[in-house]
Amino acid sequence: MLRVCGLSLRYPxxxxxxxxxxxxxxxxxxxxxxxxxxxxxTTLLRCITRTVKPKAGEIWLGDTNLCAxxxxxxxxxxxALAMIWQHxxxxxxxxxxxxxxxxxxxxxxxxxTMLGGLPPAELHAARGHLAEVGLADLxxxxxxxxSGGQAQRVAIARALAQRPRVLLADEPVASLDPEAAEEIMxxxxxxxxxxxxxxxxxxxQVDLAYAYADRVIGIRNGRGVFDLPCSQVSREAVHxxxxxxxxxx
Amino acid sequence: xxxxxxxxGAGGSVCTPAWRRALTGALHFVLALLGVAIVVxxxxxxxxxxxxxxxxxxxxxxxxxxAVPPDFSRLPSTLWPTLQTLDIALFGTLVGxxxxxxxxxxxxxxxxxxxxxxxxxxxxxxxxxxxxxLVWALLFVTAVGLGPFPGGxxxxxxxxxxxGRLFAETIEQMDMxxxxxxxxxxxxxxxxxxxxxxxxxxxxxxxISLYRLDENIRSSLVLGFVGAGGIGFQLLTAMNLFQYQxxxxxxxxxxxxxxxxxxxxxxLRERLA
Numbered sequence: 001m002l003r004v005c006g007l008s009l010r011y012p013x014x015x016x017x018x019x020x021x022x023x024x025x026x027x028x029x030x031x032x033x034x035x036x037x038x039x040x041x042t043t044l045l046r047c048i049t050r051t052v053k054p055k056a057g058e059i060w061l062g063d064t065n066l067c068a069x070x071x072x073x074x075x076x077x078x079x080a081l082a083m084i085w086q087h088x089x090x091x092x093x094x095x096x097x098x099x100x101x102x103x104x105x106x107x108x109x110x111x112x113t114m115l116g117g118l119p120p121a122e123l124h125a126a127r128g129h130l131a132e133v134g135l136a137d138l139x140x141x142x143x144x145x146x147s148g149g150q151a152q153r154v155a156i157a158r159a160l161a162q163r164p165r166v167l168l169a170d171e172p173v174a175s176l177d178p179e180a181a182e183e184i185m186x187x188x189x190x191x192x193x194x195x196x197x198x199x200x201x202x203x204x205q206v207d208l209a210y211a212y213a214d215r216v217i218g219i220r221n222g223r224g225v226f227d228l229p230c231s232q233v234s235r236e237a238v239h240x241x242x243x244x245x246x247x248x249x
Numbered sequence: 250x251x252x253x254x255x256x257x258g259a260g261g262s263v264c265t266p267a268w269r270r271a272l273t274g275a276l277h278f279v280l281a282l283l284g285v286a287i288v289v290x291x292x293x294x295x296x297x298x299x300x301x302x303x304x305x306x307x308x309x310x311x312x313x314x315x316a317v318p319p320d321f322s323r324l325p326s327t328l329w330p331t332l333q334t335l336d337i338a339l340f341g342t343l344v345g346x347x348x349x350x351x352x353x354x355x356x357x358x359x360x361x362x363x364x365x366x367x368x369x370x371x372x373x374x375x376x377x378x379x380x381x382x383l384v385w386a387l388l389f390v391t392a393v394g395l396g397p398f399p400g401g402x403x404x405x406x407x408x409x410x411x412x413g414r415l416f417a418e419t420i421e422q423m424d425m426x427x428x429x430x431x432x433x434x435x436x437x438x439x440x441x442x443x444x445x446x447x448x449x450x451x452x453x454x455x456x457i458s459l460y461r462l463d464e465n466i467r468s469s470l471v472l473g474f475v476g477a478g479g480i481g482f483q484l485l486t487a488m489n490l491f492q493y494q495x496x497x498x499x500x501x502x503x504x505x506x507x508x509x510x511x512x513x514x515x516x517l518r519e520r521l522a
Contacts (some may be wrong), residue, residue: 049433079435089430093448102444106435116443155430162434 001027001198002048002166007057009047009222017043018054018222025166025198030189032209033202035219036242041202044219045168048200049083050074061166079106082164086174088151092144096135096154099143101126103161122161129157133187149180156187160195167191169201173208181205185212206238312493319501320494327483327502334479334506337397337472338465341404345465346458348409349374353416360420360446370413378410382468386475400477404465412461419453420446456518463514467507480506 002025009018018040025031035041047054050066059066064077082103090099101118104126108119130136133153138146143154152172159167169188173181189212192199203209209216209230216233218225218241226237354360355370382403389399423446431445473481480499487495 051433075435078433083430083433085426085430087426089426091427091431091445091448092424093452094444098444102431102436103434105431105437105440105444109437109440114439114443116447158430158434 003060005058007047007054009054016222021224023217025200027198028192028196029214030192030199031215032213033217033219034209034241039219040222041219042170045170080165082159082162083168084155084159084172086171088155090143090151090154094143096141096143097126097139099154100129100157100161103158126161129160133157148176152184166198171202171204174204316493316497319498323495323498330480330483333397334469337401337479338469340401341465342462344405345408345412349412349416352413356417357420374410374413377406382407386472395476397478400472404468408461415457416454419450423449452521456521459514459517463510466510470503
Protein backbone atom coordinates (compact mmCIF):
# COMPACT_ATOMS: atom_id res chain seq x y z
CA MET A 1 0.00 0.00 0.00
CA LEU A 2 2.82 2.35 0.96
CA ARG A 3 6.08 1.83 -0.88
CA VAL A 4 9.14 4.01 -0.41
CA CYS A 5 12.02 3.49 -2.82
CA GLY A 6 15.52 4.90 -2.63
CA LEU A 7 14.58 7.94 -0.59
CA SER A 8 17.42 10.43 0.00
CA LEU A 9 17.35 13.78 1.71
CA ARG A 10 20.08 16.25 2.49
CA TYR A 11 19.61 18.91 5.17
CA PRO A 12 20.37 22.51 4.15
CA UNK A 13 23.58 22.23 6.24
CA UNK A 14 24.83 19.49 3.91
CA UNK A 15 24.34 16.54 6.25
CA UNK A 16 22.61 13.54 4.76
CA UNK A 17 19.42 12.85 6.70
CA UNK A 18 18.29 9.84 4.68
CA UNK A 19 20.35 7.71 2.35
CA UNK A 20 18.72 5.41 -0.18
CA UNK A 21 15.98 4.41 2.23
CA UNK A 22 13.33 1.92 1.13
CA UNK A 23 10.39 0.28 2.84
CA UNK A 24 6.97 -1.17 2.11
CA UNK A 25 3.91 -1.42 4.28
CA UNK A 26 1.10 -3.65 3.05
CA UNK A 27 -2.57 -3.06 3.78
CA UNK A 28 -3.46 -4.52 7.17
CA UNK A 29 0.12 -4.50 8.36
CA UNK A 30 1.54 -2.70 11.42
CA UNK A 31 5.19 -1.85 10.86
CA UNK A 32 7.28 -0.06 13.44
CA UNK A 33 10.47 1.89 12.92
CA UNK A 34 13.08 1.81 15.67
CA UNK A 35 16.10 4.07 15.87
CA UNK A 36 18.01 6.42 18.12
CA UNK A 37 17.59 10.16 18.37
CA UNK A 38 18.58 11.89 15.15
CA UNK A 39 18.60 8.66 13.16
CA UNK A 40 16.15 10.09 10.63
CA UNK A 41 12.86 8.50 11.78
CA THR A 42 10.88 11.69 11.98
CA THR A 43 12.48 13.07 8.83
CA LEU A 44 11.38 9.93 7.02
CA LEU A 45 7.75 10.51 8.03
CA ARG A 46 8.00 14.17 7.08
CA CYS A 47 9.26 13.08 3.67
CA ILE A 48 6.40 10.63 3.23
CA THR A 49 3.84 13.34 3.97
CA ARG A 50 5.81 15.59 1.63
CA THR A 51 6.17 18.24 4.36
CA VAL A 52 9.75 18.25 3.13
CA LYS A 53 10.69 17.37 -0.43
CA PRO A 54 13.16 14.50 -0.76
CA LYS A 55 16.23 14.92 -2.96
CA ALA A 56 15.74 11.58 -4.66
CA GLY A 57 13.47 8.59 -4.45
CA GLU A 58 9.83 7.66 -4.91
CA ILE A 59 6.91 7.45 -2.51
CA TRP A 60 4.15 5.25 -3.83
CA LEU A 61 0.76 5.51 -2.17
CA GLY A 62 -1.23 2.78 -3.88
CA ASP A 63 -0.39 3.51 -7.51
CA THR A 64 0.38 7.23 -7.27
CA ASN A 65 3.86 8.55 -6.79
CA LEU A 66 3.63 11.43 -4.30
CA CYS A 67 7.05 12.71 -5.31
CA ALA A 68 5.83 13.48 -8.82
CA UNK A 69 2.92 15.64 -7.62
CA UNK A 70 2.60 19.25 -6.54
CA UNK A 71 -0.11 21.60 -5.31
CA UNK A 72 -3.74 20.54 -5.65
CA UNK A 73 -2.89 17.12 -7.11
CA UNK A 74 -0.61 16.43 -4.14
CA UNK A 75 -3.30 17.54 -1.69
CA UNK A 76 -5.83 15.16 -3.27
CA UNK A 77 -3.42 12.24 -3.37
CA UNK A 78 -2.43 12.86 0.22
CA UNK A 79 -6.02 12.54 1.49
CA ALA A 80 -5.42 8.78 1.72
CA LEU A 81 -2.56 9.45 4.12
CA ALA A 82 -3.34 10.30 7.74
CA MET A 83 -0.93 11.07 10.54
CA ILE A 84 -0.82 11.26 14.32
CA TRP A 85 1.92 12.73 16.50
CA GLN A 86 3.32 12.46 20.00
CA HIS A 87 0.88 15.17 21.03
CA UNK A 88 -2.72 14.86 19.94
CA UNK A 89 -2.71 18.32 18.27
CA UNK A 90 -6.44 18.83 18.79
CA UNK A 91 -8.13 22.22 18.64
CA UNK A 92 -8.62 22.44 22.39
CA UNK A 93 -11.51 24.89 22.37
CA UNK A 94 -13.71 22.79 20.11
CA UNK A 95 -15.74 19.77 20.99
CA UNK A 96 -14.37 16.27 20.57
CA UNK A 97 -16.89 15.59 17.81
CA UNK A 98 -15.92 18.77 15.92
CA UNK A 99 -12.27 17.74 16.11
CA UNK A 100 -13.07 14.31 14.68
CA UNK A 101 -15.30 15.72 11.95
CA UNK A 102 -12.62 18.22 10.93
CA UNK A 103 -10.70 15.23 9.59
CA UNK A 104 -13.20 15.16 6.72
CA UNK A 105 -12.60 18.77 5.59
CA UNK A 106 -10.38 17.68 2.74
CA UNK A 107 -13.38 16.01 1.08
CA UNK A 108 -15.86 18.81 1.79
CA UNK A 109 -15.18 22.25 0.45
CA UNK A 110 -18.05 24.69 0.42
CA UNK A 111 -19.37 27.87 1.95
CA UNK A 112 -20.39 26.08 5.14
CA THR A 113 -17.02 24.51 5.87
CA MET A 114 -15.24 27.70 4.79
CA LEU A 115 -17.09 29.57 7.54
CA GLY A 116 -16.20 27.05 10.23
CA GLY A 117 -19.24 24.78 9.91
CA LEU A 118 -18.95 21.01 9.92
CA PRO A 119 -20.22 18.85 7.07
CA PRO A 120 -23.55 17.54 8.46
CA ALA A 121 -23.36 14.36 6.42
CA GLU A 122 -20.20 13.35 8.26
CA LEU A 123 -21.35 13.85 11.85
CA HIS A 124 -22.91 10.43 12.12
CA ALA A 125 -19.80 8.77 10.75
CA ALA A 126 -17.67 10.88 13.10
CA ARG A 127 -19.62 9.52 16.07
CA GLY A 128 -18.96 6.07 14.68
CA HIS A 129 -15.22 6.72 14.61
CA LEU A 130 -15.40 7.97 18.18
CA ALA A 131 -17.18 4.76 19.16
CA GLU A 132 -14.45 2.85 17.38
CA VAL A 133 -11.82 4.35 19.68
CA GLY A 134 -14.11 3.86 22.67
CA LEU A 135 -14.99 7.49 23.38
CA ALA A 136 -18.57 7.78 22.07
CA ASP A 137 -19.81 9.30 25.32
CA LEU A 138 -17.31 12.18 25.21
CA UNK A 139 -18.47 13.55 21.84
CA UNK A 140 -19.82 16.84 23.21
CA UNK A 141 -16.96 17.51 25.61
CA UNK A 142 -14.31 20.13 24.91
CA UNK A 143 -11.11 18.60 23.56
CA UNK A 144 -9.04 20.60 26.05
CA UNK A 145 -10.55 18.66 28.97
CA UNK A 146 -9.34 15.22 27.85
CA SER A 147 -6.49 13.22 29.35
CA GLY A 148 -3.44 12.50 27.22
CA GLY A 149 -4.57 8.99 26.32
CA GLN A 150 -8.11 10.10 25.49
CA ALA A 151 -6.81 12.99 23.38
CA GLN A 152 -4.57 10.63 21.42
CA ARG A 153 -7.53 8.33 20.75
CA VAL A 154 -9.52 11.34 19.49
CA ALA A 155 -6.60 12.19 17.21
CA ILE A 156 -6.81 8.63 15.86
CA ALA A 157 -10.56 9.04 15.36
CA ARG A 158 -9.85 12.25 13.42
CA ALA A 159 -7.35 10.35 11.30
CA LEU A 160 -10.00 7.65 10.68
CA ALA A 161 -12.52 10.31 9.64
CA GLN A 162 -10.09 11.14 6.88
CA ARG A 163 -10.70 7.54 5.62
CA PRO A 164 -7.01 6.85 5.16
CA ARG A 165 -5.43 3.84 3.55
CA VAL A 166 -2.13 4.59 5.26
CA LEU A 167 -1.72 5.82 8.82
CA LEU A 168 1.60 7.29 9.92
CA ALA A 169 2.31 7.61 13.63
CA ASP A 170 5.27 9.60 14.98
CA GLU A 171 5.98 8.35 18.51
CA PRO A 172 2.26 8.24 19.31
CA VAL A 173 2.75 6.96 22.85
CA ALA A 174 5.86 8.91 23.89
CA SER A 175 4.01 11.14 26.34
CA LEU A 176 1.56 8.58 27.70
CA ASP A 177 1.68 6.35 30.77
CA PRO A 178 2.34 2.63 30.12
CA GLU A 179 -1.31 1.61 30.35
CA ALA A 180 -2.51 4.31 27.92
CA ALA A 181 0.43 3.47 25.65
CA GLU A 182 -0.62 -0.21 25.47
CA GLU A 183 -4.17 0.90 24.74
CA ILE A 184 -3.09 3.09 21.81
CA MET A 185 -0.90 0.31 20.40
CA UNK A 186 -3.74 -2.21 20.68
CA UNK A 187 -5.98 0.26 18.87
CA UNK A 188 -3.46 0.77 16.06
CA UNK A 189 -3.05 -2.99 15.71
CA UNK A 190 -6.80 -3.49 15.56
CA UNK A 191 -7.18 -0.76 12.92
CA UNK A 192 -4.56 -2.43 10.78
CA UNK A 193 -6.15 -5.88 11.14
CA UNK A 194 -9.86 -5.02 10.90
CA UNK A 195 -9.85 -1.93 8.67
CA UNK A 196 -6.98 -3.03 6.47
CA UNK A 197 -5.08 0.19 7.02
CA UNK A 198 -1.33 0.17 6.47
CA UNK A 199 0.13 1.51 9.73
CA UNK A 200 3.69 2.82 9.93
CA UNK A 201 4.65 3.72 13.46
CA UNK A 202 7.84 5.29 14.79
CA UNK A 203 8.47 4.06 18.31
CA UNK A 204 10.96 4.57 21.11
CA GLN A 205 9.67 1.72 23.25
CA VAL A 206 11.32 -1.47 22.04
CA ASP A 207 8.99 -3.71 24.06
CA LEU A 208 5.90 -2.20 22.46
CA ALA A 209 7.42 -2.81 19.04
CA TYR A 210 7.98 -6.48 19.92
CA ALA A 211 4.49 -6.83 21.32
CA TYR A 212 2.44 -5.25 18.54
CA ALA A 213 4.39 -4.95 15.31
CA ASP A 214 4.16 -7.35 12.39
CA ARG A 215 7.48 -6.12 11.11
CA VAL A 216 10.28 -4.01 12.57
CA ILE A 217 12.55 -1.70 10.60
CA GLY A 218 15.80 -0.50 12.15
CA ILE A 219 17.16 2.86 11.07
CA ARG A 220 20.54 4.32 11.88
CA ASN A 221 22.18 7.46 10.47
CA GLY A 222 19.46 7.70 7.86
CA ARG A 223 20.02 4.18 6.50
CA GLY A 224 17.87 1.12 6.86
CA VAL A 225 19.75 -1.44 8.99
CA PHE A 226 17.26 -4.28 9.07
CA ASP A 227 13.69 -4.95 7.97
CA LEU A 228 12.45 -8.19 9.49
CA PRO A 229 9.33 -9.88 10.80
CA CYS A 230 9.01 -9.23 14.49
CA SER A 231 9.94 -12.78 15.52
CA GLN A 232 13.28 -12.65 13.68
CA VAL A 233 14.54 -9.41 15.21
CA SER A 234 17.21 -10.12 17.78
CA ARG A 235 17.63 -7.99 20.90
CA GLU A 236 21.27 -7.37 19.95
CA ALA A 237 20.32 -5.96 16.57
CA VAL A 238 17.92 -3.57 18.25
CA HIS A 239 20.46 -2.68 20.89
CA UNK A 240 23.06 -1.83 18.25
CA UNK A 241 20.68 0.85 16.87
CA UNK A 242 21.02 2.86 20.04
CA UNK A 243 24.74 2.45 20.68
CA UNK A 244 26.83 5.44 19.77
CA UNK A 245 28.82 4.92 16.59
CA UNK A 246 32.21 5.32 18.27
CA UNK A 247 31.24 2.86 20.98
CA UNK A 248 30.09 0.33 18.38
CA UNK A 249 33.37 0.55 16.49
CA UNK B 250 43.24 31.58 53.77
CA UNK B 251 39.65 32.68 53.39
CA UNK B 252 39.80 34.39 56.75
CA UNK B 253 42.74 36.47 55.52
CA UNK B 254 40.74 37.63 52.57
CA UNK B 255 37.81 38.63 54.76
CA UNK B 256 40.12 40.56 57.07
CA UNK B 257 41.84 42.26 54.16
CA GLY B 258 38.45 43.17 52.68
CA ALA B 259 37.14 44.54 55.98
CA GLY B 260 40.35 46.47 56.57
CA GLY B 261 40.23 47.80 53.05
CA SER B 262 37.15 49.95 53.59
CA VAL B 263 38.48 51.35 56.85
CA CYS B 264 41.82 52.20 55.33
CA THR B 265 40.47 54.00 52.22
CA PRO B 266 42.59 57.06 51.57
CA ALA B 267 41.08 60.28 52.88
CA TRP B 268 40.89 61.89 49.46
CA ARG B 269 38.83 59.02 48.20
CA ARG B 270 36.31 59.31 51.02
CA ALA B 271 36.07 63.02 50.40
CA LEU B 272 35.39 62.38 46.73
CA THR B 273 32.53 59.94 47.44
CA GLY B 274 31.07 62.40 49.93
CA ALA B 275 31.22 65.21 47.39
CA LEU B 276 29.64 62.98 44.76
CA HIS B 277 26.71 62.12 47.06
CA PHE B 278 26.26 65.81 47.84
CA VAL B 279 26.16 66.73 44.16
CA LEU B 280 23.67 63.94 43.44
CA ALA B 281 21.40 65.10 46.28
CA LEU B 282 21.63 68.68 45.03
CA LEU B 283 20.74 67.52 41.52
CA GLY B 284 17.68 65.66 42.87
CA VAL B 285 16.48 68.76 44.69
CA ALA B 286 17.07 70.90 41.59
CA ILE B 287 14.90 68.57 39.47
CA VAL B 288 12.03 68.77 41.95
CA VAL B 289 12.33 72.56 42.23
CA UNK B 290 12.30 73.11 38.47
CA UNK B 291 9.15 70.94 38.27
CA UNK B 292 7.47 73.15 40.92
CA UNK B 293 8.47 76.30 39.02
CA UNK B 294 7.38 74.96 35.64
CA UNK B 295 3.90 73.93 36.87
CA UNK B 296 3.65 77.27 38.69
CA UNK B 297 2.84 75.53 41.96
CA UNK B 298 1.62 78.06 44.51
CA UNK B 299 0.19 76.18 47.51
CA UNK B 300 -0.84 79.45 49.19
CA UNK B 301 -3.32 80.05 46.34
CA UNK B 302 -4.91 76.69 47.11
CA UNK B 303 -5.24 77.67 50.76
CA UNK B 304 -6.73 81.12 50.12
CA UNK B 305 -8.96 79.80 47.34
CA UNK B 306 -10.29 76.77 49.19
CA UNK B 307 -13.54 78.57 50.11
CA UNK B 308 -14.24 79.00 46.38
CA UNK B 309 -14.08 75.24 45.95
CA UNK B 310 -16.21 74.69 49.01
CA UNK B 311 -18.74 77.18 47.65
CA UNK B 312 -18.88 75.35 44.32
CA UNK B 313 -19.36 71.97 45.99
CA UNK B 314 -22.02 73.51 48.28
CA UNK B 315 -23.89 74.79 45.23
CA ALA B 316 -23.61 71.36 43.56
CA VAL B 317 -25.57 69.56 46.29
CA PRO B 318 -28.07 68.09 46.18
CA PRO B 319 -27.71 66.73 42.63
CA ASP B 320 -30.63 67.76 40.49
CA PHE B 321 -32.27 64.40 39.86
CA SER B 322 -35.17 66.02 38.00
CA ARG B 323 -32.73 66.40 35.09
CA LEU B 324 -32.24 62.64 34.93
CA PRO B 325 -34.50 62.04 31.87
CA SER B 326 -32.58 64.62 29.85
CA THR B 327 -29.32 62.77 30.51
CA LEU B 328 -30.53 59.46 29.09
CA TRP B 329 -29.95 60.36 25.45
CA PRO B 330 -26.39 61.73 25.95
CA THR B 331 -25.57 58.69 28.07
CA LEU B 332 -26.67 56.38 25.29
CA GLN B 333 -24.69 58.50 22.82
CA THR B 334 -21.53 58.20 24.90
CA LEU B 335 -21.89 54.43 25.16
CA ASP B 336 -22.66 54.10 21.44
CA ILE B 337 -19.65 56.20 20.41
CA ALA B 338 -17.49 53.77 22.39
CA LEU B 339 -19.27 50.73 20.95
CA PHE B 340 -19.01 52.03 17.39
CA GLY B 341 -15.35 52.95 17.89
CA THR B 342 -14.52 49.53 19.26
CA LEU B 343 -16.29 47.77 16.38
CA VAL B 344 -14.48 49.92 13.80
CA GLY B 345 -11.23 49.18 15.61
CA UNK B 346 -11.84 45.41 15.54
CA UNK B 347 -12.77 45.41 11.85
CA UNK B 348 -9.56 47.26 10.91
CA UNK B 349 -7.30 45.53 13.44
CA UNK B 350 -8.17 41.91 12.54
CA UNK B 351 -6.75 41.81 9.00
CA UNK B 352 -3.83 44.00 10.08
CA UNK B 353 -3.05 41.58 12.93
CA UNK B 354 -2.95 38.64 10.52
CA UNK B 355 -0.38 40.53 8.44
CA UNK B 356 1.52 41.62 11.54
CA UNK B 357 1.78 38.14 13.10
CA UNK B 358 5.12 36.58 12.19
CA UNK B 359 3.62 33.08 11.84
CA UNK B 360 0.79 34.13 9.50
CA UNK B 361 2.13 36.98 7.42
CA UNK B 362 2.36 36.30 3.68
CA UNK B 363 5.51 38.43 3.27
CA UNK B 364 8.11 40.37 5.22
CA UNK B 365 7.00 43.64 3.59
CA UNK B 366 3.37 43.14 4.63
CA UNK B 367 4.58 42.37 8.14
CA UNK B 368 6.54 45.61 8.49
CA UNK B 369 3.86 47.69 6.77
CA UNK B 370 1.15 46.34 9.10
CA UNK B 371 3.35 46.89 12.17
CA UNK B 372 3.97 50.49 11.03
CA UNK B 373 0.25 51.21 10.54
CA UNK B 374 -0.57 49.74 13.94
CA UNK B 375 2.22 51.72 15.62
CA UNK B 376 1.21 54.97 13.92
CA UNK B 377 -2.47 54.73 14.88
CA UNK B 378 -1.46 54.29 18.51
CA UNK B 379 1.16 57.05 18.45
CA UNK B 380 -1.39 59.68 17.37
CA UNK B 381 -3.67 60.47 20.38
CA UNK B 382 -7.41 59.94 19.97
CA LEU B 383 -8.04 63.69 20.48
CA VAL B 384 -5.88 64.46 17.44
CA TRP B 385 -7.68 61.80 15.40
CA ALA B 386 -10.97 63.41 16.51
CA LEU B 387 -9.84 66.84 15.28
CA LEU B 388 -8.79 65.30 11.96
CA PHE B 389 -12.15 63.60 11.50
CA VAL B 390 -14.05 66.74 12.58
CA THR B 391 -12.49 68.60 9.65
CA ALA B 392 -13.71 65.82 7.37
CA VAL B 393 -17.25 65.09 8.61
CA GLY B 394 -18.03 68.02 10.94
CA LEU B 395 -18.80 68.08 14.66
CA GLY B 396 -20.81 65.32 16.32
CA PRO B 397 -20.63 61.76 17.57
CA PHE B 398 -19.56 60.30 14.21
CA PRO B 399 -16.04 61.81 14.14
CA GLY B 400 -15.69 60.84 17.80
CA GLY B 401 -16.51 57.21 17.04
CA UNK B 402 -14.15 57.19 14.06
CA UNK B 403 -11.36 58.67 16.17
CA UNK B 404 -11.80 56.02 18.84
CA UNK B 405 -11.89 53.32 16.17
CA UNK B 406 -8.68 54.38 14.45
CA UNK B 407 -6.87 54.92 17.75
CA UNK B 408 -8.07 51.51 19.02
CA UNK B 409 -6.41 49.83 16.04
CA UNK B 410 -3.06 50.51 17.68
CA UNK B 411 -3.76 48.54 20.82
CA UNK B 412 -6.09 45.92 19.31
CA GLY B 413 -3.82 45.23 16.34
CA ARG B 414 -0.76 44.72 18.48
CA LEU B 415 -2.45 42.47 21.05
CA PHE B 416 -4.32 40.49 18.35
CA ALA B 417 -1.04 39.90 16.52
CA GLU B 418 0.65 38.77 19.74
CA THR B 419 -2.20 36.38 20.48
CA ILE B 420 -1.92 34.85 17.02
CA GLU B 421 1.85 34.56 17.33
CA GLN B 422 1.59 32.73 20.65
CA MET B 423 -0.95 30.24 19.32
CA ASP B 424 -0.11 26.52 19.45
CA MET B 425 0.68 25.65 15.83
CA UNK B 426 0.49 21.85 16.18
CA UNK B 427 -3.32 21.62 15.64
CA UNK B 428 -2.97 23.95 12.65
CA UNK B 429 -0.36 21.74 11.02
CA UNK B 430 -2.45 18.67 11.82
CA UNK B 431 -5.43 20.22 10.00
CA UNK B 432 -3.26 21.16 7.04
CA UNK B 433 -2.15 17.55 6.75
CA UNK B 434 -5.75 16.24 6.72
CA UNK B 435 -6.05 17.97 3.36
CA UNK B 436 -8.05 20.97 4.53
CA UNK B 437 -7.69 24.12 2.42
CA UNK B 438 -6.11 27.27 3.81
CA UNK B 439 -9.43 28.97 4.50
CA UNK B 440 -10.74 25.87 6.26
CA UNK B 441 -7.60 25.69 8.39
CA UNK B 442 -8.23 29.35 9.26
CA UNK B 443 -11.90 28.94 10.19
CA UNK B 444 -11.63 25.52 11.87
CA UNK B 445 -8.22 25.80 13.51
CA UNK B 446 -7.10 29.38 14.01
CA UNK B 447 -10.43 31.10 14.73
CA UNK B 448 -11.65 28.76 17.50
CA UNK B 449 -8.20 28.82 19.10
CA UNK B 450 -7.77 32.58 19.34
CA UNK B 451 -11.37 33.86 19.34
CA UNK B 452 -11.94 33.89 23.14
CA UNK B 453 -8.71 35.82 23.72
CA UNK B 454 -9.53 38.30 20.96
CA UNK B 455 -13.00 38.86 22.43
CA UNK B 456 -11.46 39.43 25.85
CA ILE B 457 -9.06 42.03 24.46
CA SER B 458 -11.94 43.73 22.62
CA LEU B 459 -14.05 43.91 25.79
CA TYR B 460 -11.14 45.48 27.62
CA ARG B 461 -10.80 48.01 24.82
CA LEU B 462 -14.54 48.77 24.96
CA ASP B 463 -14.16 49.62 28.64
CA GLU B 464 -11.28 52.01 27.81
CA ASN B 465 -13.17 53.52 24.91
CA ILE B 466 -16.15 54.36 27.15
CA ARG B 467 -13.83 56.48 29.29
CA SER B 468 -12.22 58.07 26.21
CA SER B 469 -15.67 58.75 24.78
CA LEU B 470 -16.53 60.84 27.87
CA VAL B 471 -13.45 62.99 27.28
CA LEU B 472 -14.10 63.28 23.54
CA GLY B 473 -17.50 64.80 24.44
CA PHE B 474 -15.60 67.78 25.83
CA VAL B 475 -14.15 68.57 22.41
CA GLY B 476 -17.50 68.37 20.66
CA ALA B 477 -18.16 64.70 19.99
CA GLY B 478 -21.45 65.00 21.89
CA GLY B 479 -22.69 62.68 24.57
CA ILE B 480 -22.48 63.11 28.29
CA GLY B 481 -19.07 64.81 28.18
CA PHE B 482 -20.51 67.59 26.09
CA GLN B 483 -23.49 67.96 28.45
CA LEU B 484 -21.08 68.20 31.37
CA LEU B 485 -19.16 70.98 29.63
CA THR B 486 -22.38 72.87 28.85
CA ALA B 487 -23.66 72.58 32.43
CA MET B 488 -20.29 73.85 33.72
CA ASN B 489 -20.39 76.84 31.37
CA LEU B 490 -23.95 77.66 32.44
CA PHE B 491 -23.02 77.37 36.18
CA GLN B 492 -25.65 74.64 36.68
CA TYR B 493 -23.65 72.86 39.33
CA GLN B 494 -26.49 70.64 40.57
CA UNK B 495 -26.71 69.21 37.07
CA UNK B 496 -22.91 68.87 37.01
CA UNK B 497 -22.98 66.74 40.16
CA UNK B 498 -25.74 64.56 38.69
CA UNK B 499 -23.68 64.06 35.52
CA UNK B 500 -20.60 63.18 37.58
CA UNK B 501 -22.62 60.53 39.43
CA UNK B 502 -23.80 59.09 36.11
CA UNK B 503 -20.23 59.06 34.75
CA UNK B 504 -19.05 57.35 37.92
CA UNK B 505 -21.72 54.67 37.53
CA UNK B 506 -20.95 54.18 33.81
CA UNK B 507 -17.20 53.88 34.29
CA UNK B 508 -17.47 51.55 37.25
CA UNK B 509 -20.11 49.27 35.73
CA UNK B 510 -18.32 49.17 32.36
CA UNK B 511 -15.22 48.01 34.18
CA UNK B 512 -17.09 45.40 36.23
CA UNK B 513 -19.16 44.06 33.33
CA UNK B 514 -16.14 43.91 31.03
CA UNK B 515 -14.11 42.09 33.69
CA UNK B 516 -16.94 39.64 34.45
CA LEU B 517 -17.46 38.84 30.75
CA ARG B 518 -13.74 38.35 30.22
CA GLU B 519 -13.63 35.97 33.16
CA ARG B 520 -16.43 33.89 31.65
CA LEU B 521 -14.55 33.71 28.34
CA ALA B 522 -11.36 32.41 29.89
